Amino acid sequence: MSYLKVSEVSKRYDSGSLALEDFSLQVQRGGVVSMVGESGSGKSSLLRIIAGLEVQSEGVVHLGDQKILNPAQKLVPGYDEIQLIHQEYKLYPNSTVEENIARPLLLYDKEYQKERTEEILDLLSLQEFRDKKPRQLSGGQQQKVAIGRALSIEPEVLLLDEPFSSLDVIQKRELIEELKGIFETLEVTVIFVTHDVDDALLMSEELLIIQKGKLVQQGNVRGIFWHPANEYVARLFGYLNPVPGPEGAYVRPSEVKVTGENGLKAKVVSQQFLLHYNLLTVKLADTDVVWKVDDPNRVFEVGDDVCLTYENESLIRFTAS
Numbered sequence: 257m258s259y260l261k262v263s264e265v266s267k268r269y270d271s272g273s274l275a276l277e278d279f280s281l282q283v284q285r286g287g288v289v290s291m292v293g294e295s296g297s298g299k300s301s302l303l304r305i306i307a308g309l310e311v312q313s314e315g316v317v318h319l320g321d322q323k324i325l326n327p328a329q330k331l332v333p334g335y336d337e338i339q340l341i342h343q344e345y346k347l348y349p350n351s352t353v354e355e356n357i358a359r360p361l362l363l364y365d366k367e368y369q370k371e372r373t374e375e376i377l378d379l380l381s382l383q384e385f386r387d388k389k390p391r392q393l394s395g396g397q398q399q400k401v402a403i404g405r406a407l408s409i410e411p412e413v414l415l416l417d418e419p420f421s422s423l424d425v426i427q428k429r430e431l432i433e434e435l436k437g438i439f440e441t442l443e444v445t446v447i448f449v450t451h452d453v454d455d456a457l458l459m460s461e462e463l464l465i466i467q468k469g470k471l472v473q474q475g476n477v478r479g480i481f482w483h484p485a486n487e488y489v490a491r492l493f494g495y496l497n498p499v500p501g502p503e504g505a506y507v508r509p510s511e512v513k514v515t516g517e518n519g520l521k522a523k524v525v526s527q528q529f530l531l532h533y534n535l536l537t538v539k540l541a542d543t544d545v546v547w548k549v550d551d552p553n554r555v556f557e558v559g560d561d562v563c564l565t566y567e568n569e570s571l572i573r574f575t576a577s
């Protein structure tokens with residue numbers, strides 16, 4: 257049974273911009289899903305509506321049997337059960353890591369406060385930093401404390417709105433992998449929003465793709481990779497080479513074999529030395545069609561005549577118009 261349920265939500269701001277249109281979504285209890293979409297596609301608006309922090313124009317959000325009330329319906333907006341963390345999430349600068357994590361627990365029994373704070377410090381490997389102030393921590397450590405603070409009151413749902421975009425790539429990868437394990441241990445329901453497919457996949461194989469305020473595709477990465485709903489979804493996963501002919505099919509650079517003979521004839525027009533392979537730009541013979549293809553053994557040079565082959569099963573066709 258679905259646990260977090262967004263039903264036909266639309267959001268039009270007073271400025272007139274339509275941020276979300278008839279958006280429906282279901283997430284299982286304890287499920288971790290990554291939501292990918294370009295800037296302005298409505299991701300933040302959706303998370304704020306799910307958290308009960310923004311008034312939707314239409315539609316409803318449920319958490320289990322509970323209807324999430326928006327700020328027009330509830331005196332104190334938001335819910336302890338649903339924690340939203342974004343990039344600018346501020347820690348208390350003059351409080352220590354331990355105090356920051358304990359802060360949301362102030363109304364709880366003293367014994368529980370202590371116990372829960374220790375649990376979170378252990379879980380997030382923050383014990384050695386417990387007496388430090390936020391400014392003495394790296395960006396990644398600060399975001400971990402922010403997540404620790406949100407987790408301290410045992411929320412049911414954690415909404416992460418690009419919380420790691422200020423971190424460098426290595427810091428970000430390590431943090432995502434660490435958090436993924438922690439979310440699994442806690443069985444918390446998570447929606448992780450990012451515009452970066454690599455980050456999304458590090459967090460979960462379950463993806464939601466949002467485009468111009470609409471959910472265009474939801475499912476496991478394998479299904480979406482091979483059967484993208486539209487060109488926008490397909491291009492999130494990298495370059496697409498158009499296959500000549502009336503079919504409207506495409507093939508990804510990694511699926512094309514470059515040989516010296518047999519196959520589609522082409523000429524190498526440029527070459528980029530990348531970390532694991534050379535990326536070739538080739539022009540198909542007798543056409544203006546240009547493809548990108550991988551040359552894993554770094555064999556070919558600009559000016560070489562090459563032949564390209566691919567399996568028919570690797571062709572991409574869009575499942576929706």
Ligand SMILES: Nc1ncnc2c1ncn2[C@@H]1O[C@H](COP(=O)(O)OP(=O)(O)OP(=O)(O)O)[C@@H](O)[C@H]1O
Nearest residue numbers: 269271273274275294295296297298299300301302
């Ligand atoms: N408070 C607001 N008032 C008016 N328009 C807004 C407001 N917040 C967002 N919008 C508009 O709604 C649309 C969706 O914005 P939103 O921030 O939800 O997208 P996003 O996918 O989170 O983008 P980003 O990745 O850049 O944060 C955009 O066109 C934006 O300009």
